[in-house]
Amino acid sequence: VQLQASGGGLVQAGGSLTVSCAASGQAFSNSFMGWFRQAPGKEREFVAAIAWDGGTTYYADSVKGRFTASRDNGKRLVYLQMNDLKPEDTAVYYCAADQRWKKFPTATRLSSYAYWGQGTLVTVSS
Numbered sequence: 001v002q003l004q005a006s007g008g009g010l011v012q013a014g015g016s017l018t019v020s021c022a023a024s025g026q027a028f029s030n031s032f033m034g035w036f037r038q039a040p041g042k043e044r045e046f047v048a049a050i051a052w053d054g055g056t057t058y059y060a061d062s063v064k065g066r067f068t069a070s071r072d073n074g075k076r077l078v079y080l081q082m083n084d085l086k087p088e089d090t091a092v093y094y095c096a097a098d099q100r101w102k103k104f105p106t107a108t109r110l111s112s113y114a115y116w117g118q119g120t121l122v123t124v125s126s
Helices: none
Strands: 002-006 010-012 017-024 032-038 045-050 057-059 067-072 077-082 091-098 120-125
Touching: 002 091, 017 032, 017 091, 017 120, 032 067, 032 077, 045 067, 045 077, 057 067, 077 091
Parallel strands: 010 120
Antiparallel strands: 002 017, 017 077, 032 045, 032 091, 045 057, 067 077, 091 120
């Protein structure tokens, strides 16, 4: 699976933005997808994850209620809709994929994902 995140940009605090992850490869529809982010000077952290059918999702406490993960297997796209953005959401956002089903908290671990894409920068101004 090859992944490419896009859709990042500059947004004011309180605003919304949706980032996307395009996937190629035959195994995408069976893949568990994760979103992670890395702020300057910080470690990469879990944001959200979504199962192959979209029926199971997990979120970090810091984004729960504000971010929503979704996917369109026909278009090979995964989305992260981000609402009520805060300056602390500023980071490079990465998508990741793996073909193994994951329960929480396994889905939050970087090591649980075999495939990673290049990130997209989201900057939230105060």
